[in-house]
Amino acid sequence: MDKQLAEEIYFEMVRGRAFEYAAKEHYMKGEISGFLHLDIGQEALSVAAMKAFGKGDVFSTYREHIMAMVRGISPNAVMAELFGKAEGVSEGKGGSMHLFDPSHYFYGGDAIVGGHIPNAVGCAYARKYQGEESGVMVVFGDGATNGGAFFESLNIASAQKLPLLFLCENNEYAIGTNITRVSPFKKQSKKAEPYMPTLEVDGMDAVAVHKVITDAKAYLEKGHGPIFIEAMTCRYEGHSMSDANAYRSAQEMAQCKARDPIEKMKHYLETVYEMDETVIAQIESQAQQEVDAAVAFASEAPEPAPEALYAHMFVEGGNHALS
Amino acid sequence: MDKQLAEEIYFEMVRGRAFEYAAKEHYMKGEISGFLHLDIGQEALSVAAMKAFGKGDVFSTYREHIMAMVRGISPNAVMAELFGKAEGVSEGKGGSMHLFDPSHYFYGGDAIVGGHIPNAVGCAYARKYQGEESGVMVVFGDGATNGGAFFESLNIASAQKLPLLFLCENNEYAIGTNITRVSPFKKQSKKAEPYMPTLEVDGMDAVAVHKVITDAKAYLEKGHGPIFIEAMTCRYEGHSMSDANAYRSAQEMAQCKARDPIEKMKHYLETVYEMDETVIAQIESQAQQEVDAAVAFASEAPEPAPEALYAHMFVEGGNHALS
Amino acid sequence: MLYREALNKALDEVMAKDENVVVLGEDVGLYGGSYRVTEGLAVKYGERRAIDTPIAELSIVGNAVGMAIGGLRPVAEIMTANFALLAFDQIINHMAKYRYMSAGKITLPMVVRFPQGVSRQLAAQHSESYEQMLAAVPGLRVLAASDVNYAYHALKHAVLSDDPYLFIEHELLYNKKGDVDVDRPLDPFKARIVKEGEAVTIVSYLKMVDDVMAALPQIEETLGCSCEVIDLCSLNPVDYDTLRKSIEKTSRLVMVEEDHKTGGYGAQIVSTIAEEMFYALDAPPLRIAGEDVPVPYNRRLELQSIPTPDSIAEAVIAWGRKHDV
């Protein structure tokens, strides 16, 4: 990976984590509410996968703040959404779980586990139909791989040879339930094996993630059909702010944090590009500044007007022809 | 297979086919209505699988007349149900697609493709919980293997190591759509491979079916978890009486009928047990007599009383304790 | 033209006009659709535009949502209403909500079509109606075609609109005959006055409109009055203007629907009129609907479980006599 890209990825990871900690802080202050799912620990995945996937369409879950920002949605618009403000990316109507921006090929932000996977399949159909080569990536957790929507999607994507990248973020837990207690496998790629090639990657290693997604994207562009990537990862916090994380031992948490993705990327920059402390400190302070600015922006942004309640129900004059 | 069993199986196959032709005839006369799905061509499967599975619980689909009879529900009660009569096994409320009789461990008769598979999983859980060794068999078509209910069930049955036999009757069609057009595979056992052992059998060969189900049942009883059997078969008629079967060529139909399961079983009896024409004719006439009697019974049976409309909604006095 | 031919013609025309329009569903392609609504489309437009799907209703609707996000105009067919239950998550959590949750950033030009209702002895798992549930979901337009001309125009409208539509058909209407006036597009949200009258407003939709019309001679003759019969056409939004005008004239409301009475769709119409036009009513409103039981297979019981021309006439006449119509 070239130096500039490595620096960008590092920046996004650091900014992402700072963003999440800021969200946590303002949730505890009561300025953010609802379900807030932090991506801390999983930054390598969220950042490097988005970077590598380029312009293709991305469908994701409720744990999507960092992905949304890497796709190009400004931290201001994301933080303002968490604050429920009119200048949030979904104008305060969606909140943390529902960030959408088609102009950045980013479609959420879905809070029904697995529910967005069939949507990604349909979009991949559209892209193939249109002869677009960019393809579609759908990101989901290990828990989503037990649901019917996921399985139907493997089958259809394979039967139709759709340009769809399945990216499973396997953090081994669905809220408090370890995946091995409700699935016969620890690695969920087992489930995709009959249908498509599967690859595994260390989800804590941004360089590795970037490489595997780049390769997968090239595979999609060849028109061979879908591909499945499983990234083993680990979340540092509870499932959402309402989860005390009591089901994981201190030892398990320590093992998990020993694989820290930001430390790993920093080490990469230091060893491969001999990046020095000052540059790294600069990146970190720039990231923190942007997050602070986002919080300031969100705090000051206006509440939606009462009329907003009824806006965006239907397209007005949306018929391109009646005859 | 011993002689008596072979004769029984042959008898049930012949009776089954005669029953289905009688149902067809009376459908055309308007005495039977609704959706009528005939099992002609698939008798080896329906008969030998039920015979081999012994007392275990069976969950099936709308194409279940023959299975119901092999399980011990009388042809009279099945035919009367098709006629919608009060003496039908479901008292005229269910019709062809909904034959149930827990006293014969037979639970339908479900008309939602794949919908009964999770029910079978739950029943298998109950049997394991109760320490019952008999296990559960669920029968479904190739078309059902593309739906979420099927996949969720593979995963749960495997994770929980449930005594459940998945029997896929692969007749290559879901109504008018060939399975290879909507699934990446011709053989659907591919889908079960990550989860459990899979076996394939010629579904037109009753002896082979009986053997594989007997072996599978023994496997279940060892407590190893679920097993998947795929039986390649072929239906002779349209999907239901409203399907003209126009999507299969004369050639395809001829190939299909060349594998006739009843001829094959007859040949087995003739060659292995030197059964002669007279015995076979006797079996055939006995079968036809029972079917004729069933039709006579069904024709004469009374219609349900008008009050039946409101019966069987809830269990009356069904609380075994209120304190 | 037959009702199913009118639907087919509508699809054919929009597909010819806009290559973003695709149809998808079980057996809609080579087989031509269980009720022949999509007949010929695969041959004419290819299998990429008349897409045979596996039996996976959740995906049929879920994929349609994704196709719409990707810029197509999908028209999904669910073979029978009962199977749509498998897609309720996609219909309600996704199709109906993405636009609102994204503050209008996502637009879903899509239609989900399905036939419903009691046909002929298809039993409980193939005979239900779900407008009660689906017309209550904010974010969806819900149309119900009882008339051949309406079916043609309304389906075209739905496909060409940028909003998500549910388009409800009835299994017993596919062979209904009627004329289509191709040159006069109509407003799909406007209720249809099937027959004018003075004394009673009878509101209905889908197949029950025909049953009401069949019962009408007996009702009018026996009660010696004239009834106005209204076909709602659009179940969400409802054309309350037309209802209001009619009830102002007649002062009496009868609501007829095929679905189970408890919680049925008609409750909304009756309660809205009771709330908003209480003083205009000269008699209690009457609701005629199906029995609160799953639909039985036996033909007599089946007919007992839903309104028929006879039972409609009987109920309206008894009510009319009691309340001096």
Add this chain to the structure above:
Amino acid sequence: MLYREALNKALDEVMAKDENVVVLGEDVGLYGGSYRVTEGLAVKYGERRAIDTPIAELSIVGNAVGMAIGGLRPVAEIMTANFALLAFDQIINHMAKYRYMSAGKITLPMVVRFPQGVSRQLAAQHSESYEQMLAAVPGLRVLAASDVNYAYHALKHAVLSDDPYLFIEHELLYNKKGDVDVDRPLDPFKARIVKEGEAVTIVSYLKMVDDVMAALPQIEETLGCSCEVIDLCSLNPVDYDTLRKSIEKTSRLVMVEEDHKTGGYGAQIVSTIAEEMFYALDAPPLRIAGEDVPVPYNRRLELQSIPTPDSIAEAVIAWGRKHDV
């Protein structure tokens, strides 16, 4: 005792009594349930009886149906109502119909529990209510617990009954306090008169009962009248006897529910009363319900989208003034 503790106690007691009772759902076992309703059950009765399931709602209910067929008494938990949409096929096509379709040969002693409603900024995919849909399905008993004592007794009843029950909870009620009178079982199908009164009958259920009670002082003071407040408790069947008696006394009906107004559950109550007690009503019935929009995330918009004590008081007072209450 807290509402969630009362539910937990009910489950604990029936599990102790009958080893056929099992609970199943996402995180109901080791984790103790997202709202702590199943806390401690896995430790006490083992993981075979407090079963952690994968995220597969269709299977959760579908498996429960099969367990009941197999002789168990499953109590399935769906984490939030919105996810129950994934199980609608199993609830409506299977759980509600097997008994009827089999002419009583199959019996399904089972319960599906879920919390629903607008909590605090959970947004459109986590804030809905489905009693409108589910209480309209023939073959299901549908209970809605707003009261701690009722919650305890009704849940026990549902688990011990041989019929299939839906048991609806509200996310904001779990920490509600109340007394449980263990020794006095109650009839779960009987509505609860929360407060007696003379001038207006206010009908509600689930959390709205509390909001009505909060609005009551202002209403009664401003209108100078007393209101009778009824908690329906059972949404199917409905205790129309209790409603009838109350309305005979008050001659006025107000129906309050949290769900979207169009097609909402209250429409059925209002339409039934309009049909059957038209002449007993001295004023048009009033329905107070949520707005017809998906539930937005922003707190102000969220509160704007549902009835609150203030908006209830305002609406009842305006209506009362207009109609001389």
